Amino acid sequence: MNPTFHIAVLEGDGIGPEVTREAIRATDAAMSREQAKIEWTHFPWGTDYFFDHGRMAPADYLDQLAPFDAILLGAVGHPAVQDHVTLNGLLLPIRRRFEQYVCLRPAYLYPGVESPLRNKAPGSIDLLVFRENTEGEYVNVGGRVYAQSDDDIAIQTAVFTRRGCERIIRAAFESAATRPRKRVASITKSNAQGFGMVLWDEVFAKVAKEYPQIATESLLVDRSVMEFVRRPESFDVVVASNLFGDILTDLAAIIVGSMGLAASGNIDPTRKHPSMFEPVHGSAPDITGKGLANPLAAILSAAMMLEHLHLRHAAEALDAAVKSLLANHGPRTPDLGGTAQTTQVGDAIVALLK
DSSP states (O other): OOOOOEEEEEESTTTTHHHHHHHHHHHHGGGGHHHHEEEEEOOSSSHHHHHSSSSSSOOTTHHTTTTEEEEEEEOOTTTOOHHHHHHHIIIHHHHHHHHHEEEEEEEOOOOTTSSSSSTTOOTTTTEEEEESSSEEEEEEEEEETTSSSOEEEOOOOOEEOHHHHHHHHHHHHHHHSSSSEEEEEHHHHHTTTTTHHHHHHHHHHHHTTTOTTTTEEEEEEHHHHHHHHHHHGGGGGGEEHHHHHHHHHHHHHTTTTTTGEEEEEEOTTOOSSSSSEEEOOOOOOTTTTOOOOOHHHHHHHHHHHHHHHHHHHHHHHHHHHHHHHHHHTTOOOOGGGGOHHHHHHHHHHHHHHH
């Protein structure tokens, strides 16, 4: 009997529903290459749910998501709701509950896409960022005293554990060992953050000794931002904390052409829990409903999901369709210099898959 993979769909906010629908259409077309099928289950959670119920999702939403094979997320965020409410009310608890400690974010300069950096050849920028996804600066440990007064005090604590550092760093080295250039760059700020970041540096040096075939470098985050612009071709696999990885991957997306190409996976490598796949670009309220959103990041995120589920033929087909569309100057949205609508790009991808 052919297996069925059960996918939870959280279209979410803003352009999330627009791009997720195109990703689902493209995935369904690509699945003709597999002896398996996908069953999609949609959940109406996000800020619309918040406006009706005072919370982003029902109290048991994590229990509802737990049985699924994977989660496909559109976007989270709304101008009328503070970001810390939306993130901590839906997205961050999913990452932590399901031990999605690897946030995997590739950045690749596709043929047919121009980098804002001068004279960058197609494929010359090809980096893979491993962002620690469950601790570090985003654990939301701290508090406020005398809030909303002149004596207001806010304490925000970053939490680094040896276990947390080692597992994300080891995942980066394991990935680098499968890639041609076999390089890992670690990004910290240990000159100023003398506890958590020094622990990270110590763990990185320890793990590196186990992979003598991998070339390494350790950079402070301020220098790494400079080097991402000055010599992006030199980076292969990059490993960074939750905050630094978040910032660096936005920069990486721009130097390969657009946030509209930035895919990501929030992954539990043990596969005990569902992993979650989402475009990096967010809800983009300024273009919501205008048909201008680029669906390619969502489609590439779906390809990452298929790869994670070992549906490699479908995953490769999605990747190939995106590459063909871009290389042959097919319809593209305004972020890539085109005039096409979201659905027109989706139609073109589906046509290539068929």
